[in-house]
Amino acid sequence: MLNHFIAPPFLRRWFNPLLWVLVLIGLNMRPLLTSIGPLLPTLRQATGLSFGGAALLTTLPVLMMGLMALAGGAINRLFSERTSVVLSLLAIGLGAAWRELAPGSAQLMLSAVLGGLGIGVIQAVMPGIIKHHFLKQMALVAGLWSAALMGGGGLGAAITPWLTSIGHDWHSALAWWAAPALVALIAWWPVSRGLARLTPSGTARGPSLWLSRRAWLLGAYFGLINGGYTSLIAWLPPYYMQLGWQPQASGSLLALMTFGQVVGALLLPALARSMDRRPLLLLALVMQLAGFIGLIYQPQTLPWLWVLLSGLGLGGAFPLCLVLALDHIPHPAAAGRLVAFMQGIGFLLAGMTPYISGLLRDYSGGFVLDWQIHALLVVVLIAITWRFHPHSYRRAFAE
Numbered sequence: 001m002l003n004h005f006i007a008p009p010f011l012r013r014w015f016n017p018l019l020w021v022l023v024l025i026g027l028n029m030r031p032l033l034t035s036i037g038p039l040l041p042t043l044r045q046a047t048g049l050s051f052g053g054a055a056l057l058t059t060l061p062v063l064m065m066g067l068m069a070l071a072g073g074a075i076n077r078l079f080s081e082r083t084s085v086v087l088s089l090l091a092i093g094l095g096a097a098w099r100e101l102a103p104g105s106a107q108l109m110l111s112a113v114l115g116g117l118g119i120g121v122i123q124a125v126m127p128g129i130i131k132h133h134f135l136k137q138m139a140l141v142a143g144l145w146s147a148a149l150m151g152g153g154g155l156g157a158a159i160t161p162w163l164t165s166i167g168h169d170w171h172s173a174l175a176w177w178a179a180p181a182l183v184a185l186i187a188w189w190p191v192s193r194g195l196a197r198l199t200p201s202g203t204a205r206g207p208s209l210w211l212s213r214r215a216w217l218l219g220a221y222f223g224l225i226n227g228g229y230t231s232l233i234a235w236l237p238p239y240y241m242q243l244g245w246q247p248q249a250s251g252s253l254l255a256l257m258t259f260g261q262v263v264g265a266l267l268l269p270a271l272a273r274s275m276d277r278r279p280l281l282l283l284a285l286v287m288q289l290a291g292f293i294g295l296i297y298q299p300q301t302l303p304w305l306w307v308l309l310s311g312l313g314l315g316g317a318f319p320l321c322l323v324l325a326l327d328h329i330p331h332p333a334a335a336g337r338l339v340a341f342m343q344g345i346g347f348l349l350a351g352m353t354p355y356i357s358g359l360l361r362d363y364s365g366g367f368v369l370d371w372q373i374h375a376l377l378v379v380v381l382i383a384i385t386w387r388f389h390p391h392s393y394r395r396a397f398a399e
Contacts, residue, residue, distance in 0.1 A: 018133060019141065021191045024184045025085065025122060026148025028092055031156030031177040032115040033058050033230070034258070037237040038161040038251030039170045046170065047105040051238075055358030056109060058234040061116030062226075062351030068120025070344030073337060081125045082192040086185065091118030093181035100175030123343055128336025131326055133195075139323050143269030146319035147262040150311075152180075153233060154258030161251040209341040214328070214396035217384070218338070219345025222321045224381055226350035228288060228374045229314045232257065234354035236307065239367040243299060253307050260311025261318075268316030269323065275390040277324045284320065285382050287313030292375040296368055328393045 036043065036057045044054055068075070075084055095115025099108060126145060134141040156177065163173035209215040236257065237250035245253075264287075268280045291310030294302070325342045329335040357370040 017191050018195075019144070021184070021187045022126070022129075022141075022145055023148040024180075024187050025089070025126075026145050027152035027155065028089065028177075028181045028184050029119050029122065029149045030153030030233075030258075031160075031180070032061055032092065032095065032112065032119065034153040034156035034233045034254060035160040035174055035177060037234055037254060038157055038247050039164065039173065040238050041241065041247065042164070042170045043108075047108065049105055050358070051361045052355060052358040053105070055234055055354040057112050058230055058354040059351050060109060060112040061119060062230055062347050062354075064113055064116030065120035065123055066344045066347030066349075066351060068117060068344075069124045069340045069342075069347060072121075072124035072340035072344070075121060075124065076333075081129055082188075082195060084121050084125050085188055085192065088118035088121040089181050089185040089188065091115065091121075093178040093185070096178035096181065097175050099171050120347070124340045125336070127322055127326060127339040128332055131332040131335055135332070138326060139269040139272050139319070142319040142322045142326075143265050143267075146265035146269075146315065146322070149318070150258050150261035150265055150315050154255045154262065157233070157237070157251045157258060158255035161248045165248060209338060212397060214392075215338060215341050216345065217387070218321075218325050218328075218342040220349065221381065221384055222325075222342050222346030223349025224377050225285075225288075225314070225317050225321065226346055227353035227377070228292070228310075229318075230350045231353045231357045231370060231374060232310060232314075235357055235361070235367055235370065238361075239295075239299070240303070242366070253303060256304055257307040257311035257314075260308040261315030264312040264315030264317075265319050267312075269319045272320075272323075275327060277320050277327070278385050278388055281317060281320050281324070281385050281388070282382060284313045284316035285378055285385065288317070289313075289375060289378045289382075292371050292378065296371045296375065324388060327390070328397065 036054070040054055043049070044051075079087070092115050095111045095113075095118065098111040098114065101107075127142075130141050130145060131138055160173045160176075163176060164170055168176070233254065236254050237247065240250040240253055241247060264284065268284060271280060287309045291306045291308075291313060294306030294309070299306070321342070322339055325339045326335045329338055357367070360370050360373075361367055
């Protein structure tokens, strides 16, 4: 008689195929953004784009993330989560492949919009999926999802300039990022078969978010934090190239920052021992502040430390913001709707920052003014953080 091995709960939790397919999908959420910065001088020379125009290649996808997050309720009513992810991965892959076929400036902008649409839809539906399927490990899984996002960003920053160094044209190097989207689509298709569909957001009981001051505050908070991220992925490599660094070396700095983000996204949520997220959020913000101050005053002294601190802080803050919003409402679909609203408002704000940074670069001739503004905004975020006491959650949506 055969003895059947029954895996202990911790093995079943971490060897869940759905969990690792979510990681694979997450790896596709940022290369569209981070692959641009290391190639910016070559790209600008080939297309004639100004710094402000080149910033649109980061701004447009992030704005699409915001718009798709706000449209999450309508998307959920039209499509299941499974179908939404399938169509979104197709959009990301086609957006990347388009850059090989049509490398002109207008086509690059359209590819950014298409890829951003796919990223935005996935980011809108994923928090509800995580809360529904991983309720008891929500903070850890949100951290793992965020780490995958940021790890994909690091791969985009490191691999894209390497592809050009071995002979690929800049637009071919950008188009290579269609491949991991196809792999994620192939993996998602069988694993997602039979997944229970969440209650559509429009039918889930929950507060009116457009009239909620707390929902708007969460959106502004999330947006200001991610504004620092979008500015850094757009302009950190050009900043160091302006200081005399080579493209691959400056891309490596961005990859190091995203390595810090991965560590922060995994470590800080794992340290959570209570429903009060403020201590860890404050720690993340202090690390961001230290990183920006280093970039302003001592960019050539220990640059690896400044980008690592920035990455740790940004990486830790992202999943903590998601969990902070999910904590406010117990119903998974309604909580997912709040996260979608927060991401919608937040990404619309964050999407404007690379463009504004590019205009500031055209105006001032450098990037220090932008880092100074972000450092000041981090101080504002530290002050806002104190308002998120757990006792305020239910009261905030009883307005």
